Amino acid sequence: MRTRYGLGSLLRELSMIVVAIIFLFPVYVLVSLSFKSAADINAGGLGLPQPVDTSNYPTAWESASIGAAFLNSLTITFGSILLLIVLGSLAAYYLARVSSNVSYGIYILFLVGIILPFQLALVPLYRMMYEAGLLGTYGSMIAFYTGLQLPFTVFLYTGFLRGVPREYGEAALVDGAGHMMSFVRVTFPMLRPITGTVIILNAVFIWNDFLTPLLYLSGSGKETLPVAIYAFVGQYTAEWGLVFASVILAAVPMLAVFLFLQRFVIKGFASGLKG
Amino acid sequence: MHGAAAPTLNRGHHKRRAGRTILPTIWFTIPALVVYLIIVIYPALSGAAYAFTDWSGVGEQLRFVGLENFRKVFTDAQSLAALRNAVALTIFIVFVQNGVGLVLALGVHSKIKSRNVLRTIFFAPAVVSPVVIAFLWKYLFDPRPEEGINAVLGFIGLDFLRQNWLGDPSIALWSIGIMIVWQLAGYSMVIFLAGLQGVPQELHEAASIDGAGGLRRFRSITLPLLAPAITICTLLSVIGGLKLFDQVFALTGGGPGYATETPSTVIYKEAFVYGNYGYSTAIALVLAVVVAAVALVQLKWLRGKEVEA
Numbered sequence: 001m002r003t004r005y006g007l008g009s010l011l012r013e014l015s016m017i018v019v020a021i022i023f024l025f026p027v028y029v030l031v032s033l034s035f036k037s038a039a040d041i042n043a044g045g046l047g048l049p050q051p052v053d054t055s056n057y058p059t060a061w062e063s064a065s066i067g068a069a070f071l072n073s074l075t076i077t078f079g080s081i082l083l084l085i086v087l088g089s090l091a092a093y094y095l096a097r098v099s100s101n102v103s104y105g106i107y108i109l110f111l112v113g114i115i116l117p118f119q120l121a122l123v124p125l126y127r128m129m130y131e132a133g134l135l136g137t138y139g140s141m142i143a144f145y146t147g148l149q150l151p152f153t154v155f156l157y158t159g160f161l162r163g164v165p166r167e168y169g170e171a172a173l174v175d176g177a178g179h180m181m182s183f184v185r186v187t188f189p190m191l192r193p194i195t196g197t198v199i200i201l202n203a204v205f206i207w208n209d210f211l212t213p214l215l216y217l218s219g220s221g222k223e224t225l226p227v228a229i230y231a232f233v234g235q236y237t238a239e240w241g242l243v244f245a246s247v248i249l250a251a252v253p254m255l256a257v258f259l260f261l262q263r264f265v266i267k268g269f270a271s272g273l274k275g
Numbered sequence: 276m277h278g279a280a281a282p283t284l285n286r287g288h289h290k291r292r293a294g295r296t297i298l299p300t301i302w303f304t305i306p307a308l309v310v311y312l313i314i315v316i317y318p319a320l321s322g323a324a325y326a327f328t329d330w331s332g333v334g335e336q337l338r339f340v341g342l343e344n345f346r347k348v349f350t351d352a353q354s355l356a357a358l359r360n361a362v363a364l365t366i367f368i369v370f371v372q373n374g375v376g377l378v379l380a381l382g383v384h385s386k387i388k389s390r391n392v393l394r395t396i397f398f399a400p401a402v403v404s405p406v407v408i409a410f411l412w413k414y415l416f417d418p419r420p421e422e423g424i425n426a427v428l429g430f431i432g433l434d435f436l437r438q439n440w441l442g443d444p445s446i447a448l449w450s451i452g453i454m455i456v457w458q459l460a461g462y463s464m465v466i467f468l469a470g471l472q473g474v475p476q477e478l479h480e481a482a483s484i485d486g487a488g489g490l491r492r493f494r495s496i497t498l499p500l501l502a503p504a505i506t507i508c509t510l511l512s513v514i515g516g517l518k519l520f521d522q523v524f525a526l527t528g529g530g531p532g533y534a535t536e537t538p539s540t541v542i543y544k545e546a547f548v549y550g551n552y553g554y555s556t557a558i559a560l561v562l563a564v565v566v567a568a569v570a571l572v573q574l575k576w577l578r579g580k581e582v583e584a
Contacts, residue, residue, distance in 0.1 A: 005386050013387040019379070020389075020396050026457065029423070030411050044421040046430075083310075091307035094299045106304055113315050117518050117566050119539055119559040121318035123546045124325065128318060147314020150307050170297055179299050208404035210521045211539075215547065226406040230525065233410050240414050247410050251403045258402045262395060265402065269462065270469035 034244035041240055056245035060232070064246045068221070069228035070253065075138055076213075076224060077206045080145035084153045084202055087146065089191060092157030093183055097166060107158065113151030126215055136220030141213060145206050153198050160194035161187075200261075200268035207254055225250045319563075326557040331550050344557030354558055356533035357541045360448055364537070365516030367452045368459075373508045375456055376463025377501075383464065384471045394468070397461035405458065409525035412454040416440035416526075441527050444534035451522055451535055459515075463508045470504030471497070506577040510570060517566050538562045 033041060034056055035049040061067065095107045125144070126135075134140040168190065172182040210226045217223045223231065229250045236242050258265050326344055330337040348354045379397050383390045400408060415423040418439040425437040440450040474497055482492050520539035523529060529536035529544070538558055546555035 005388075009386050012382060012385055013389060016382045016387060016393055017389060019382070020393055023457070024396065025427070026411055026415055029415065033414070044426075046426050087307040087310060091304040094301060094303035098298050098301075102301065103304075106308060109308075109316070110311065113311065115514070115567050115570050116315070116319060117514075117559070117563050118315070119518065119542050120322040120556065120563045121315055122322070122542065122559065123552050123556055124318035124321045125314065126546075127552075143310070143314060147310045150311045151315075154307060173297060179303075183299070183303075204402050208402075208406075210404065210406045211524075211543070226404045226521075229404075229410070230406055243410055244414070247407050250407050254402050254404075255399060258399060259395070262398075266394070266398060266465050269398075269401070270465045 030244050030247065033240050034248055036241050038239060038241055053241070056241040057249065060242050060245035060249060063236070063242075064228050064232035064249075065223075066225070066228065066246065066249045069223055069225045069250075072138075072217075072222050072228075073207055073224040076141045076145070077203055079138065079142040080149070080206050081199055081202050083142065083146040084149055085195060085198060088150055088153035088198065089157050089188060089195070090183070091150075091154050092161050093187060095154065096158045096161035107154075110151045110154045113148075114155060118148060122211075122215075129216060135216050136222060138222060140216050141224075144212055144216070145202075145209075149202050149205065153202065156194055156198055156201075157191065160191060164190050196264055197268040200265050203257075204254070204265075225253075322556040323560050323563075325553050326560040328553045330553040330556075337553065340553070344554045345561070347554060348558055348561055353533050353536060354538075354541055357529075357536040357538045357558075358561075360533075360535060361517050361519065361537050364448055364452055364519065365513055367449065368455055368516045369509050369512045371452065372456045372460050372512055373463045373505070375460040376508065377467050379460060379464040380467035380471055384468055394464070397464055399461065400458045401462040401465075403458070405521040406525045408454065408458050409522050412450075412457075413441075413526055416450055418442050442531060444531050447527055447531060447534045451526060454526070455519075455522060459512075463512075466504050466508050467501065470501045474500045502577065506574070509577065510573060513569055513573060514566055517562065517569070 029046060032046070032049050035052045035054065037053040037055070040049065040053065091106075091110075095103055095110075129135050129140050129144075134143075164187070169182045169187045172186045173179065177185065207224075208226060209224075210230070213224045213227045214230065217227055218231070229246055232246050233243050325337075327339060327341060328337045329340050329343075379393075383394050383397070387393075417423040417425065418441070419425065420429060420434075420437055424440065428434060428436045438446055438450075441447050478496050479492055482496055487495065518539055519537045520543065523535050523537050523540050524543070527535045529540045538561070542555050542558050542562070545551040545558065
């Protein structure tokens with residue numbers, strides 16, 4: 001029953017394309033309005049921009065400080081993921097290899113963090129950061145994301161490590177390498193597939209997160225992209241051309257990464273969540 | 276821990292130095308554990324404790340008030356509306372987002388030529404920030420007849436369907452739901468696709484030879500084998516739906532009235548606008564208990580329905 005491309009497939013193809021066009025309509029509106037002048041938008045209608053007005057983009061870039069916000073987002077995302085990989089994989093190495101009550105207890109404690117809504121820790125942690133004088137720093141955000149995403153990261157690494165034969169790392173140990181050396185040289189390189197998933201899922205989450213950076217970074221000059229866009233739109237409400245130019249500028253980096261790495265991204269999202 | 280070497284190694288040939296064990300020590304997990312305890316567990320536990328106080332964040336003054344905050348959570352019009360909205364919106368998202376996602380997955384998982392492009396298109400919104408997506412939809416939901424969705428409805432002759440999408444309290448919550456479905460249906464699709472790729476073609480062929488029609492095969496073969504994907508998708512949408520903040524905050528701020536308020540928007544306002552830290556953490560504790568309970572029950576119930584291919 002290997003189906004060939006027949007009439008059924010053609011109908012299915014056409015109906016899926018119709019669905020895709022409906023689905024893409026908001027994107028068309030987004031792009032076309034971003035190329036319209038304020039006067040053109042006020043005239044109403046959803047037609048193509050005539051003439052094409054590119055002035056929204058430089059204005060949005062300047063006023064929303066997109067460049068600076070991009071670098072802030074990059075710093076925070078990169079720093080958090082680096083710590084998550086190091087701390088998460090090391091912790092998982094112990095949790096996956098040692099079967100004791102202590103190891104199991106720690107693993108369960110990490111799992112609790114996957115379901116626990118962070119809202120419960122939100123206010124006390126904000127006060128802690130405030131009292132430590134850390135609000136408005138990259139460090140506060142990196143510490144926050146590392147702690148918040150460790151449960152999920154440890155969960156992914158532990159699950160994967162349980163499927164990696166332990167003989168390799170042990171052979172290195174026997175040859176006289178220390179545990180750390182054996183982990184770094186032998187075991188960690190074997191974790192590459194799950195490290196890819198860890199990077200992708202955490203990067204998308206951290207890059208797009210909003211509430212905590214809004215609380216910690218507003219007005220500090222270290223705002224991430226979502227916070228910068230939020231502040232910008234607050235000032236320019238109803239100037240849709242400008243708003244949409246800023247929305248596109250904010251969305252493009254993540255979309256570009258997605259398009260280039262889409263096989264890995266989709267695989268990461270589809271597989272990283274199996275519990 | 277000493278002497279717990281793996282049985283696969285022949286210890287006779289390798290003399291281990293004293294003090295070295297084959298198993299990693301607990302020090303490997305200590306750094307992660309410390310960060311996790313400081314950033315999540317300690318604040319969460321103190322949040323649970325503050326829920327029983329009138330803490331306002333000013334100085335050290337706080338008083339134990341027993342269940343007073345919880346009495347307010349379950350009698351105050353705003354928090355009750357927030358809980359109701361969260362439940363209604365979550366049910367909507369669980370069924371519509373995953374239903375659409377499943378249909379998209381079935382459509383893309385076929386011989387059609389555009390399947391790769393379609394998959395990219397449907398999934399792309401899921402990687403974009405919800406706040407950014409919300410500003411796009413703020414325009415689409417413009418109440419004026421010549422803007423956004425209303426303009427399209429007028430263009431195709433469905434003027435009577437025009438709505439005040441975000442201004443009408445009886446519609447606003449569903450408008451937010453529509454936006455979330457648009458952004459995340461592709462996410463569900465991707466998880467379903469992974470599940471569909473695990474359904475053996477032979478099963479379909481065998482059933483087809485036995486005379487089972489398309490619908491019958493879907494119900495008897497595809498659906499049961501998709502159960503793990505259904506578990507993940509519904510669990511994700513339940514947790515995401517109950518905790519919803521970004522989209523609501525950017526689109527409506529909880530209004531009009533309390534029509535789109537969610538527990539997370541109320542937690543935010545009570546703490547950071549009104550300084551009622553104790554009351555805010557009480558709502559958070561209720562939310563945490565609800566999320567944990569629903570997630571565990573759901574996991575147990577859905578896991579029972581899963582079968583092996």
